[in-house]
Amino acid sequence: MAPPAETSANYQQQYNEFITNLTAYHQKRGTNFEPEPRVGNKHVDLLQLFKTVVERGGYDKVSDEKLAWRKMGQDFNLGTANLPALAFSLKSTYYKNLAAYEISTIHGKEPPPKEILEDVTAKGGGLLERTVENYRPASRRETNALGLEGSEASGDDGTPVRDLVGEETPGSGGRATRGLRQAPPQRVLFQPDTAPSRQRHNLLPPGSAPLPPRGASTSYNPSSNPDSFSHAVSNYEPRPQMPLTLRPVITPANNPSEFKRIRAAKEQLLNPLARPDPNQRIMLPGTGFDGPNIYVRCLLALKSGVQEEQDYALHHLVKISMERGDKYRFESFAGLAEALVDKILEVSSLFYDVTWQVVYPDDGKKRDWNTLDGLEGTPDILERIEKLTQKHVDDSVQPENFSDKMLQVVEAALTLRNMVMLEDNAHYVSEMRPLRDMLSIVLNLPNLEALVELKHYALDIVEQLTKYLHFSANDPLYLSLLAQLDSPDRGAVLTSLRAISRISMNLEDTNRLEGIPSTTLQRILDWTLLDDEDLVNSCLDFLYQYTAVLPNVSLMTHSIDLASLIAQLTRLLIYGAKETTRDLLLAPPTRRPPPSEIPPIPAPLLTALLALDEPERSSKWLRCLFEEDKDEAITQIALWQAYQARFAHAVDKMGRPLLPAAEFIKNVSTTFADKAAAQVQAGPVQKFIIKGIRIRDAPVDLTGRPYQKCQWTTPTPDGTGSRPCGGFFMEPAEMFEHIFSHHLRVPKTASPSPTPQPIGGEGTTETAPAEPKPAKTETEKFTNDEGTYRCLWPGCTKFRNPTFIRPAQLAAHIKIHLPPPSPPSDSLKHPSWVSPAMTQSFSFLSTAVDERGDAAGIPLTAVLVLRNLARNLRRVGREEEEREDEREAGGEGVDACADGAGS
Ligand SMILES: [Zn+2]
Ligand SMILES: [Zn+2]
Known part of the structure; x- marks a missing residue:
């Protein structure tokens, strides 16, 4: 409530007098009076309200002024939320409590009876024109025969030309039932489909600058009074609930004079002669009747x-x-x-x-x-x-x-x-x-x-x-x-x-x-070639419907280039697709078990190791033959025995002593930086093991470069089976030399020539091994005399059986078995015993999907059209075959006759 303008004591006295007068006035009039009415959640000072309205020229003047009640609502600090409704509530408050008083005291006239004033809503014409003859209460039209939900709301509003609409908040006039209705959903402006082809139809948004009225061919002309019109349309929805005004029942006890008056009126109604002329109550313009909505x-x-x-x-x-x-x-x-x-x-x-x-x-x-x-x-x-x-x-x-x-x-x-x-x-x-x-x-x-x-x-x-x-x-x-x-x-x-x-x-x-001409069909097919997504989509939608019908497909086989359509549909399957790559795991990574035996040391490595002192020698030996693997173990005894076996005889010659067993075992842990440890393995028989190392698949030299293994099959010592030779060589040439001399036993001859000659120097140079051989540094070379040889490399099928052959020819063959030169140590992957997982890369073309992840768009429609074609073309083909058969059977079939196939 607005703070009083006068000093409080003076004002308070004035206020009390005013309220007392007003109470007496309403009692006399037989109307209900609320000395401290509420608007929204605030009390309104009636004296203040009365003064303000009278200062502005009275209720009718204020109501005629556009948005005046809203401005007043702001002056009375009613808050800004839902101001139109509050403004109307304020207006109603004045109307119920002060309007008649204003007519009596300010204008010096007799106010109209309460039936057309206080008892009806504040909506309607001015106070001073109201007479029983020309006023028809608005409440008579509350039921709307049009069956349009909420339409009465705008109906009460009158025509769009009225200026009062701002305050006229329809649907809020104390109709209690309105408040029970569920809050309507947020009003969403109707938006037509905004597909590109339709964009030109989109209208101006409401509230945009009005166009000049009635120009040539504009699709929308806003009203010359767009504000009030928008209200009329937007007020279609019920407004928020307003406080309910209770009206007491008039009884002889609480209002004897009024009760008497009503009674008299009812009696008069029962008297036909005294009934007023019904034509007097006709809805005349300008009499407060708003007209239809x-x-x-x-x-x-x-x-x-x-x-x-x-x-x-x-x-x-x-x-x-x-x-x-x-x-x-x-x-x-x-x-x-x-x-x-x-x-x-x-x-x-x-x-x-x-x-x-x-x-x-x-x-x-x-x-x-x-x-x-x-x-x-x-x-x-x-x-x-x-x-x-x-x-x-x-x-x-x-x-x-x-x-x-x-x-x-x-x-x-x-x-x-x-x-x-x-x-x-x-x-x-x-x-x-x-x-x-x-x-x-x-x-x-x-x-x-x-x-x-x-x-x-x-x-x-x-x-x-x-x-x-x-x-x-x-x-x-x-x-x-x-x-x-x-x-x-x-x-x-x-x-x-x-x-x-x-x-x-x-x-x-x-x-x-039916009846689509083939030229039109062809045009539609041509359009699918365009880079125009909307058009292609529409064409495919059409084709989907069209190809679902068997006769249409039959027609298409004759009238259009179906093959190129299918080619285009196939291309459209990946329309707008994005390529992604995914690796599929074919096999998980695997561990290779370690070799069962500690391999012999290749001769050059042994020479190098023998030159070292302990404990360096045993450390290097361990490094060359073993590697770290926390899941593997080797028995201490096997390790010690191998160490002894490799070096004992050489030590005798060269005088560098071996380590004692305990120190050797200790040196294992030192060598592998505590990754390997001596342990006792519990079990039926206790085992002393070194945990954390495994035997290498192939020994490495002192720089870490691995040796290659000779796979040549050799008989086992007991002569019952065979096993790989197991010799290790760094260079392929060394292995070749080894195979030729050790396994094949190709004889060598002392050469008189000081310069080494390639094998097969008698003219077949192209079959000679190209690699220089250590053997050649001696004045020796393999003979090329034909002999009986066989190749025992595992898996070899060419010389599996003894063959009479020249060694030069055989050399060319052996070279295909030799492994490639071993890679340098730093290129080795670690750990070497784990075979990496086997994967295969697949690339995918992902096409458009909808919000649920289902296929959508052009690729989907394209595949649906293809499906229709696949289904129906088969049926078309079958029908044609049947016709063909009938023709061959002598033209007895109806179709055959119709086709006129006489031959
Ligand atoms: Zn060998
Ligand atoms: Zn072979």
Whole structure:
């Protein structure tokens, strides 16, 4: 509540007097008085309120001023949340408690009876004009016969030209039931599908700068008073709950004078002679009667046939249909759809000498060439259009009269288009035959710039309706749609394609799509080659529907290049795909078991080791033959014995002593930096082991480079089996020398020549081993005398059996078995006994998916079309084979006869 302006003591006295006077006034008047009324959650000082309003010229003056009650609400600090509702509450507070008092004290007049003042809502005309004769309480219209939920809200609001709408918060006038309704969902402006082809239809957002009124061919003209109009439309929803005003029942005890008065009035009503003339209570303009709500007004104005009224109606219907498309239903407004169709039909009169008339069987009108059958439709509408005489219309400049009429038509079409975006509405009008005729008429209008917009609206309407429609092959609307596919307008093509694809989508009927000419089909196939996602999508949607029907596929095999279509569909399978690579695990990493025996030391390594002193020698030996592996172990005895066996005889010669056993074992741990440790393995027989090392697959030299193993099969010492030779060599040439001399025992001859000759020096140089051999440094070389040799390299099949061959030839063969030179030590992967996992890389092409991760978009439709083709082509093929068989069987089959296959 606003702080009092006067000093508190003085003001308090003034306030008390005022309230006392007011209480007495209301008692006398028989009305309820609230000395401390609440607005929102604040008490309002009635004296302050009265003074403020009177200062501004009184209730009527304030109410006439735009948004004045809101400003006052701000002055009274009612808060900013939901200010319109609070402003209305403040106004109501004044109205209930102070309005009559104002009339009596300020204007010096007799206030009207409370039945038309305090007892009714604050909505309505000014106080001073109110008399029993001209005022009709607003409460009489609370039940709205239109069945439009919430529409009474705007009905009370009056017409859009009123300025008071700001404060007039309808639906809040103390109607308790309103508050019980669930809060409505957030109002979402109706937004039509924003697919690219339709973007041009998007209207201006509400609140954008108003365009000049009624210019040529603008799809939307905001009201000259957009603010109040927006209110009328947006007030369609109930407002938040307002505090409930309780009115006490008048009894002889609490208000004897008023009770007497009511009683007298009732008695008077029972007396027919004393009853007032009912005509006196007629709803006259300017008497507080608001008129029908904006929806009904528009409907009636549209049907009136008066140009200005229709301008008004269409102008507002466009906006309503856009903003309230989520609720605005044809069902609730009988005749609206028909009136819109009639209005759109007027377009023909602008371009042809025709005035179409919709005629229903019962209305007794004469059938003529320009009448459309309202019930059955007009099957020959295309022929009739054909015969019309076209008027001359300048496509760039039109007279004012023409463009006004055209604008009305476009607005009607836009309204209809906006409304059918609501499925209920689309379903409702899909039954209307005149609508189908109208659409055929519009789609067949001349190709003029002036008609592009209208045709687009018509196509949008068709697109919304076709899913409820079933067309025969010669239906005028179907033919008109197919003709649109020849249009140079991409938007028209897109919408038509979509419309055609949706025919009978919601019905049990199969969408047969008969009678599509092969040129049109070929054009659709060509469009799939374009880099235009929308168009390709629409074409594929169409093809999906089309190829689902067997006769269509049969037709396609003859009329179009099916192979190139299939090739293109296949290409589209990866449309927009993103490539990703994924590795698939074929086998997990594996460990190789260590060799069972400690291998011998290759001779050069042994020489190097023997030159060292202990404990370095045993450390190096361990490093060359063993490696760390925490999961493996070796027995101490095996290790000690191997050490002894390798070095003992040499020590005798060279005098460098071996380590004692205990120190040797200790040195193992030192060598492997405590990764290996002497342990006692518990069990039936105790074992002393070194845990943490394993025998290398192949020994390495002092630099860590591994030796290669000779695989040659040799007999076991006992002669019962065979095993690999197991000798180790660093270079392939060394192994070759070893195999030739040790395994094959190719004889050597002393050469008289000081320069070494390649093997086979008698002229077969190309088969000689290229590698220089240590052997050659001596004056010795292998003979090339033919002998009987066999190759015992495992897996060899060529010389498995003894063969009579020259050694040079044999050398060429042996070289294919030799392992490649061993890699340098730093290229070895560690640990060497683990074979890495085997994986295989696959690359994937991921195509578009929807929000649930299912396939979507062009690739999905492409594959669906391919599936249709795969299914139906097989059936087509079978049918043709059957026909073929029948022909061969002597042309007895019906088809064969029809085909005229006489041979
Ligand atoms: Zn060997
Ligand atoms: Zn071999």
